[in-house]
Amino acid sequence: MLNNKTTYLIGLLAISLLWSCEGNRTAQDTEEITVDVPADTARVERTGRTVGDRLESLRGWMNEKVERGDTAIQREMPGIKEDFRKRSAEIEQNLDSLSADSKAEYARLKERYERWENRQERRLNTPLDRSELSQWEEQLLREFNNIENIAPQDMREAYLTFMGVVRAKRRNWTQHDWDYVDNVYGQLNQRRRQVENQISNSDKLKIRALQAEYLTLEGAADAQSTMRNMRN
Numbered sequence: 001m002l003n004n005k006t007t008y009l010i011g012l013l014a015i016s017l018l019w020s021c022e023g024n025r026t027a028q029d030t031e032e033i034t035v036d037v038p039a040d041t042a043r044v045e046r047t048g049r050t051v052g053d054r055l056e057s058l059r060g061w062m063n064e065k066v067e068r069g070d071t072a073i074q075r076e077m078p079g080i081k082e083d084f085r086k087r088s089a090e091i092e093q094n095l096d097s098l099s100a101d102s103k104a105e106y107a108r109l110k111e112r113y114e115r116w117e118n119r120q121e122r123r124l125n126t127p128l129d130r131s132e133l134s135q136w137e138e139q140l141l142r143e144f145n146n147i148e149n150i151a152p153q154d155m156r157e158a159y160l161t162f163m164g165v166v167r168a169k170r171r172n173w174t175q176h177d178w179d180y181v182d183n184v185y186g187q188l189n190q191r192r193r194q195v196e197n198q199i200s201n202s203d204k205l206k207i208r209a210l211q212a213e214y215l216t217l218e219g220a221a222d223a224q225s226t227m228r229n230m231r232n
Helices: 004-032 037-046 051-067 070-093 100-125 129-146 152-171 175-194 201-229
Strands: none
Touching: 004 070, 051 070, 051 100, 070 100, 100 175, 129 152, 129 175, 152 175, 152 201, 175 201
């Protein structure tokens, strides 16, 4: 018969061996656990950009391009075309992951870009007449027609004047007319960027709203012009 002390020591040794084995088994089990991460998910984690992010980036990129003046845009057109091609390809690689609404927006952005590019090509081939452009500047901006000298505190009023004329007369404008209107719009945006830091926040908000309205009206005019050309 083993005495109590010997029995206690044997029991303690058995418990220690059991803990050791359990620890080894747990470590082995832990090492075997793996997590499969889809390639697309890993790419998103590394870049921080989903296809939805790329769509939002394309929207902002497009808005920035249509705001700029013709001279700068025409000089940069080769690079702009390539940039759009890359952005579009990145979205289309994962197009199925977009919602129906996002797919529809992407289609609208592509159509908008194509119309915009065609307009730039047309202007490059047929430069605007300087004297006619001066007349449009006076008609669209009135007392603010000296665009380079518009004061920061007058930028809001200049946009209001411009949009007042656009709303009143746009239905009678031809594609030729819109080319001149859009040129004036680009010049106005260029002046706004020059004095951006001196414009009040409330004026900035109003100007953004007016810009959005102009882009909507101009886009509708472009679409109507495209439809008429397809019928002819």
